[in-house]
Amino acid sequence: MSEEIKSVQPPLKFIAPRFNRFFLQIVQWSLPILLRFRLRRWLPAKIIRVETENALELAKLYEQFQAGKVRFLMAFRHPEVDDPLSMLYLISRGVPKSARQHGIKLKEPVHSHFIYERGMTIWAGNWLGEFFSFLGGFPIRRGKRVDKTGLQTARELFLNSNIPISVAPEGATNGHSGKVSPLEPGVAQLGFWCVEDLQKANRSEEVFIVPITIQYSYPNPPWKKLDWLLSKLEAMSGLESAVDSSLKREEIYYQRILRLAEKILSEIEDFYQRFYHQTLVPIDLDSEAEANQIIIARLHRLQDIALRVSEQHFGLQPQGNFIDRCRRLEEAGWSYIYREDLPSLDTLTPLTRGLADWAATEAAKRLQHMRLVESFVAVTATYIKDKPTFERFAETTLLIYDMMSRLQDDTFPGRPNLGWRQSTVKVGTPISVTQYWQSYKQDRQSARKTVTELTQDLHKALQTMISNG
Structure with a gap:
């Protein structure tokens, strides 16, 4: 039942993002294989197909983002460890396809940075941190009162990167496709920081948070x-x-x-x-x-x-x-x-x-x-x-x-595969953080209240999306 910690360890270092387009292309090419086969106990498996809904909404946002009109963050549901591949499918397959169908021309890369929990590299291995880094990911210490390095990295990328950011606002998987756990306030706070930083830089982009749900089903229930x-x-x-x-x-x-x-x-x-x-x-x-x-x-x-x-x-x-x-x-x-x-x-x-x-x-x-x-x-x-x-x-x-x-069992073996599953990824209506700004900027008490309000609105949007799915 141990975590196989037998001795003291050196400090957990921050793993900076080192986005590599060539590495991304390899992973995107491998996506159909990764969706179908379990390579190890902690990697996804048995997803026969991914269906996307309302990807056009995201394609339009990418177009505006690349034109310098908006900044946005994708807040996605996190029921299972398979979710990152579902998100990768949405961004690398669903969005470009929808853009082509509607005559929207997007520049490469159509991708996003993403935030992951630092503990993932502990149970999966140090290699995972390097893997995520090359894909544009970076870690956050979710239990730390203030993870200055992680938050500053997120703030800087949200403001200036040529690709948006993806975050799971629940902070961890909950194993339930039909129930949203309480959300961390950090996603809303990042949105307000971005509005603040844009104003300081005399920039006029509007800031959005895009709710995205992921649900799994068995086409032929085993x-x-x-x-x-x-x-x-x-x-x-x-x-x-x-x-x-x-x-x-x-x-x-x-x-x-x-x-x-x-x-x-x-x-x-x-x-x-x-x-x-x-x-x-x-x-x-x-x-x-x-x-x-x-x-x-x-x-x-x-x-x-x-x-x-x-x-x-x-x-x-x-x-x-x-x-x-x-x-x-x-x-x-x-x-x-x-x-x-x-x-x-x-x-x-x-x-x-x-x-x-x-x-x-x-x-x-x-x-x-x-x-x-x-x-x-x-x-x-x-x-x-x-x-x-x-x-x-x-x-x-x-x-x-x-x-x-x-x-x-100390080795904590992987879950049994019950059968082939389908992943459904749905893009919701973008929430304008900028529209909450007047309320947020009044004073500290108003700021805390507005962060809570935006977090609750995001939770409601996600829960409504999966309840209507």
Whole structure:
């Protein structure tokens, strides 16, 4: 269950973007292959096609961008690790095709910078940072209070680069194609900084944020493979098969997932009570609460306990929602592992090095409590019940698989492929940040309020787009 941290590590360095057009062309040429085959556990697979909707809107913005009339940022949904390839398809295939069909002439490259979370290079390998750098990407430390280098890079590129920027405002995947997690305020703030910087430079471009959604579906839902995966998870949990054949198929799978969740919750609750001396606070629910409501209430209680176990180790007080607490814990853990307060590790005495290794190893272990919580921050009582589609059954089952894999195998094997999927990428109506400027610029309180308002409007736009999909 460890993150395979056995010793203290040098500080995490910023990986500057070094965009290379030739490298981009190679990746674009390889895109059909990358969409279809899983090269390693953390790379996408089994996407038979990508469909784009309203790409003309983006083509028009690129035309205006290249004419020096607008600056824009693409804020895309981030349900799965496959999303960057879906975005690459939209920008490299969908936008140029739509531009040609409508007589819009675009200059090369039609591409974008993008921001990624610094932790990706930790679990995937240092090579990924170089790969992203050549494609124009750069990292942000999402748990750091102020990542000055990352933010300054984003601000400079937004203002002056010859290509726009793409950002996932949720900050991490949530495993749900049909539910948008709370958004980070940084996207809205970047928009306002760009307006401010343009005015200081006496430039008149209008600034936009473009909402983009990505949803995955199975053209031929592989119910048999889902049955196989659920059976495997039931066996791993010590459950015997118990299927009521009189129920409809969707109801059968729903009951199996509830039963599996109840079993897992019971065992992990006992684990934290016995080995971490945690107390289960009684759940305050109506006596007529349904089984799914009770399970979600227990899940939230368990998430709070797991985070507290980790927070106690790092001397943190619980603050904010589960996502906020996960971010703070990640940064606290990294401060124990990737030591910025030490000189070169090679110059440390054996005593200092041994203690530093010990602290790093324990920090990595404690972060695993947070990782369990992180996988389930978007799970709700009604996600499946509101829309009992194969996709929602599959998403929930795969999240359970991820958690079970973390508990039993240090190598955290990749997800099983349930079948061929389709990715649908939809471009929404651009939101003019410039139109919010008069409210933003009044004073600090107004600025914070306007950032919140724009963030909420972006969230509403994204949720509406996927709800109508």
